[in-house]
Amino acid sequence: MTTLTLQIANQIIAAALAKSKESGFKPMGVAVLDASGNLKAFASEDGASMFRFDIARAKAWGAVGMGVASGVLARRAKDNPNFFVALAATAEGKFLPQPGAVVIKDHDGQVIGAVGASGGTGEEDEAICAAGVAAVGLVAG
Secondary structure, three states: OOOOOHHHHHHHHHHHHHHHHHHOOOOOEEEEEEOOOOEEEEEEOOOOOOOHHHHHHHHHHHHHHHOOOHHHHHHHHHHOHHHHHHHHHHOOOOOOOOOOEEEEEOOOOOEEEEEEEEOOOHHHHHHHHHHHHHHOOOEEO
C-alpha cells in the first residue's frame, strides 16, 4: 500500500493548481487529506476567498469518509436528504456533499486519502483534483 506523504500531497496540489491555471479557472484552494481525514497539505492561490479552505477540506473529508468522490455524494444526497443533513450535523460542519473532491487510491484500490478544491464550479473543482491525482501516478475515484 502506498503512503500519502507530504511530498505527494504537495505534488497533487501543484498539479491541480497548474490544471486550474491552464483551464483559466478562478483562484482555487486545494486541500489534501490522509485516509483518516487529517489535513496533509493545503494551498490557496492569490485572490482566493477566505472560504476556500473550509469548503475544499469539507468536500475532501466527506469523500474520504464515504470512500467516493463528492460528486457521487451530492447525487446521493438528493435521494436521501435527511441522512445527509444528519451526517453534516454529526460531523460538526466538516462534511460537505458537493462536487469538488475525489478519493486518492493506490494501485491496489485502497483509499489512501482525498483531495478537494474550491473556487470554480463543482465540476471544475473535481476535474483539477482528478488531474492532480493522475499527475502523481495514483488513481482518482
